[in-house]
Amino acid sequence: MTTLTPEISSLDISEFHHTPFYCEENVFFLCKKLCTSGIADARGSDLFVAFISNEKKQTPLWHQKASKRAGGVILWDYHVICIQKRRKGDTPWLVWDLDSSLPFPSPLTSYVSETIRPSFELFSEYQRFFRIVHAPMFLRCFASDRRHMKDSVGNWTAEPPAYEPIIAEDGAVHNLNEYNEICAADVMTNAGSDLINAVFTQKLGVVANEGQLEDFFSQIP
Numbered sequence: 001m002t003t004l005t006p007e008i009s010s011l012d013i014s015e016f017h018h019t020p021f022y023c024e025e026n027v028f029f030l031c032k033k034l035c036t037s038g039i040a041d042a043r044g045s046d047l048f049v050a051f052i053s054n055e056k057k058q059t060p061l062w063h064q065k066a067s068k069r070a071g072g073v074i075l076w077d078y079h080v081i082c083i084q085k086r087r088k089g090d091t092p093w094l095v096w097d098l099d100s101s102l103p104f105p106s107p108l109t110s111y112v113s114e115t116i117r118p119s120f121e122l123f124s125e126y127q128r129f130f131r132i133v134h135a136p137m138f139l140r141c142f143a144s145d146r147r148h149m150k151d152s153v154g155n156w157t158a159e160p161p162a163y164e165p166i167i168a169e170d171g172a173v174h175n176l177n178e179y180n181e182i183c184a185a186d187v188m189t190n191a192g193s194d195l196i197n198a199v200f201t202q203k204l205g206v207v208a209n210e211g212q213l214e215d216f217f218s219q220i221p
Contacts, residue, residue, distance in 0.1 A: 013104045021158040023080040026098050030082055031135045046085045047135035053078035055183045056125045062115050063101045072101055078180040093217050118210050129182045133205035141203045143168040144176045
């Protein structure tokens with residue numbers, strides 16, 4: 001049985017900001033809250049942001065609250081979660097997914113098993129890829145003016161958050177597409193020390209396929 005440290009087990013998901021269909025912004029503020037609350041390192045050094053998508057922009061995930069289908073399965077164009085390395089407790093990696101019906105947070109191994117379901121056979125075009133970005137880099141570099149949430153005549157496809165759009169430290173107003181456009185050619189060929197270093201130093205991190213995900217995190221010191 002997995003046990004969580006007291007400060008995590010007492011958390012209520014309602015304490016976290018959540019706007020439906022704005023998962024990248026939700027995770028941005030989730031990372032900040034984990035840092036300021038003492039659940040994560042104050043600089044976010046133990047946090048990683050993972051964008052999940054593919055070339056088809058049809059990404060099947062299970063146990064999603066927005067689903068109306070059995071098993072909570074839904075096809076997202078992309079999804080964003082936070083993955084945390086824990087120094088205490090018997091669960092080394094936790095997944096924070098505000099859109100999931102699984103326990104909040106969930107151990108990475110059970111999240112992969114229940115949400116990614118690698119044993120479930122999919123057509124190749126539906127395979128999931130993960131762009132993994134170190135949270136301190138993401139918090140400095142990410143920007144979104146929400147243009148992707150407007151239709152061809154400028155109407156919102158989903159009501160935006162009430163706060164102002166996120167602007168990057170360098171003044172960029174929109175680079176979401178750089179993060180959520182992911183293809184098979186981007187996938188790392190191995191998870192050696194060069195790639196571990198890249199996740200800490202590259203703005204767009206590294207890309208893993210679903211078979212590499214857990215192994216990649218197991219190599220992070």
